[in-house]
Amino acid sequence: MRWYQKLFWRIFGAIWLVSILGILISVGVYQELAQEQERHGLQQERAQLYAEQVIERYESGLELDSRQSRRLPIWVIEEESGRQIFGGKRQPSRDALRFEVESQQGNEYQVFFPKAPDSRMLERMFHFVLSFQVLWLLIVSLISSLLLAWLIVRPINTLRAQVREVYRSDDWRPKSSFALQDRQDELGELAREMNQAARYVEETLNAQENLLRDVSHELRAPLARLQASAGLAEQKLGEDDKLVVRINTECARLEKLISELLLLSRQQVAQANQKPVVLKPLLHELVEDARLLDPEREISADLNALGESVRCAAEPLSRIVNNLLANAVKHAGDSAKVGLKATSTSDELKVEVFDDGVGVPGELLAQLGQPFKRGANSSGYGLGLSICQRAARQVGGEVRFANRDSGGFSATLTLPLS
Numbered sequence: 001m002r003w004y005q006k007l008f009w010r011i012f013g014a015i016w017l018v019s020i021l022g023i024l025i026s027v028g029v030y031q032e033l034a035q036e037q038e039r040h041g042l043q044q045e046r047a048q049l050y051a052e053q054v055i056e057r058y059e060s061g062l063e064l065d066s067r068q069s070r071r072l073p074i075w076v077i078e079e080e081s082g083r084q085i086f087g088g089k090r091q092p093s094r095d096a097l098r099f100e101v102e103s104q105q106g107n108e109y110q111v112f113f114p115k116a117p118d119s120r121m122l123e124r125m126f127h128f129v130l131s132f133q134v135l136w137l138l139i140v141s142l143i144s145s146l147l148l149a150w151l152i153v154r155p156i157n158t159l160r161a162q163v164r165e166v167y168r169s170d171d172w173r174p175k176s177s178f179a180l181q182d183r184q185d186e187l188g189e190l191a192r193e194m195n196q197a198a199r200y201v202e203e204t205l206n207a208q209e210n211l212l213r214d215v216s217h218e219l220r221a222p223l224a225r226l227q228a229s230a231g232l233a234e235q236k237l238g239e240d241d242k243l244v245v246r247i248n249t250e251c252a253r254l255e256k257l258i259s260e261l262l263l264l265s266r267q268q269v270a271q272a273n274q275k276p277v278v279l280k281p282l283l284h285e286l287v288e289d290a291r292l293l294d295p296e297r298e299i300s301a302d303l304n305a306l307g308e309s310v311r312c313a314a315e316p317l318s319r320i321v322n323n324l325l326a327n328a329v330k331h332a333g334d335s336a337k338v339g340l341k342a343t344s345t346s347d348e349l350k351v352e353v354f355d356d357g358v359g360v361p362g363e364l365l366a367q368l369g370q371p372f373k374r375g376a377n378s379s380g381y382g383l384g385l386s387i388c389q390r391a392a393r394q395v396g397g398e399v400r401f402a403n404r405d406s407g408g409f410s411a412t413l414t415l416p417l418s
Contacts, residue, residue, distance in 0.1 A: 008153040016145035023137050040115070044099060047074050047113040054086045055103050075112040076101075087112075155180055155187045159194065216258050223258065227251050276311035279342065279349070286318060287340055290325035297329060298337045305343040312349060312417065316395045320388045324353040324399075324411045327384050332357035336408065347417050354410035359403040368401045385411070 054076055057063075075087030079100070092112035101109045158180060180191035230247045237244050280303050287301045321340070328338045336357035343350045360368065368385050385401070388411070392399045397415035404410050 008149050011152055012145050012149035015148055016141055019141045019145060020138060023141065024134065040097065043113065043115075044097065047111060048099065048101065050074060051076055051101050051109070051111040052103075055101060055107075055109055058085050059103055059105055059107070073114055077110045077112070079108040079110055085109075155183075155191075159187075159191060163194070219254070219258050223251065223254050226254075277314045278308075279310045279312055279317070279344075280306060280308065282314060282318065283321065283340065283342055283351070286321050286325060289322065290329055290338070293326060293329045299325075299329070300337070300339040302339065302341040305341075307344050310344045310349065310417065312415065316391055317351075317413075317415065320391050320399065320413055321351055321353065323384045323388045324413065327411070328353050328355045328409070332409070344417065349413075349415045349417055351413040351415075352410055353413075354404060354408060356404075356406070356408040359407065359409045360401070362403075365401060365403060388413075 051074055054074075058076075073087070075084060075092045075096075077084050093114060096112045096114050098110060098112050101111055103109065180188060181195065182188065183191070226247075230244065230251055233247065234241075234244045239245075283303060283306075284301060287299055291297070291299050325338070325340065332338055332355035336355045338353070338355045341352045341354070370386060385399070389399050392413060392415065395415060397413060400412045400414070402410055402412070
């Protein structure tokens with residue numbers, strides 16, 4: 001996500017832009033109206049003084065020269081007779097300003113004068129934008145917009161961090177802080193709803209794990225009796241009997257399914273009291289084990305970007321990578337090539353298992369890692385990738401699944417080395 005796509009900068013930009021434009025327009029318009037009113041007042045004073053001189057000459061019987069109106073164009077109309085006594089042949093325009101004058105003899109006259117054109121408006125606006133007042137408004141609106149955006153986004157970021165922690169740790173216990181829960185606004189309601197949802201998810205997952213564990217244990221006893229009966233049938237019918245072979249095959253499948261269910265229900269990775277081992281020999285050994293599953297398949301290993309002394313707990317890494325390699329060998333396709341690539345930094349390890357097969361349908365890709373989610377042509381139980389995902393989360397890592405641009409499927413394991 002780029003910086004300008006973040007909610008904080010969008011909120012800040014919107015608030016600051018609207019506030020500064022509103023302030024600038026309001027102040028600018030108010031200032032312009034005030035100056036226009038002052039300008040018209042000065043012009044009216046000049047027009048009034050000039051009109052009084054014209055009226056005085058008119059009532060004294062002196063001749064009026066309309067050409068003098070070029071100095072200040074005004075029109076003087078005697079109100080009683082409605083006769084224009086000054087202003088030439090032209091008539092006052094519709095937008096001309098008007099006021100009344102009463103002469104010393106008690107006669108009333110109407111005086112019209114045009115609005116003075118404003119040729120310095122752009123210059124005044126330019127100086128206004130560069131003034132100290134505008135700079136101060138920019139600073140105040142900037143600080144207030146930053147503060148308001150921070151107040152909105154900060155609790156949202158807190159909730160986001162807590163959701164991320166829940167997802168990575170696979171621990172669905174309520175995580176929202178008491179400060180957010182105690183808020184009496186929409187964000188407080190959101191925090192309480194998230195806690196309630198997390199509590200519901202935790203109860204559902206616990207119930208699912210308990211069900212898987214109980215079912216697995218309950219299946220052990222009838223499976224043992226079935227295997228004993230298969231042994232008796234083998235003694236009577238012989239090892240090569242088709243019925244006996246079929247029974248033994250189904251018993252082996254049930255045994256494998258029950259083992260995976262138990263492993264999935266425990267969600268444990270045996271990492272306690274483990275000494276870290278050097279990764280390169282371990283990964284080479286895992287690749288060799290995968291080649292035993294299908295000796296005819298080409299399986300490559302690229303460990304050049306992996307440090308010679310990089311160490312990690314053997315059990316979680318072995319379990320995850322072994323499952324990923326087995327899944328690739330089993331589902332990539334008969335002629336597909338399988339590869340493993342490992343890279344490391346000072347604090348992170350990445351192991352990618354990939355193939356050049358047909359990939360995974362888009363509607364299934366987002367569901368990988370969930371128990372019993374498998375493709376239409378898969379012969380497994382849909383538990384292998386789920387075990388990998390949960391095992392990675394137990395040690396602070398994650399497994400991501402994706403289709404490769406060049407074709408095929410990849411699973412990338414990321415583990416912290418700290």
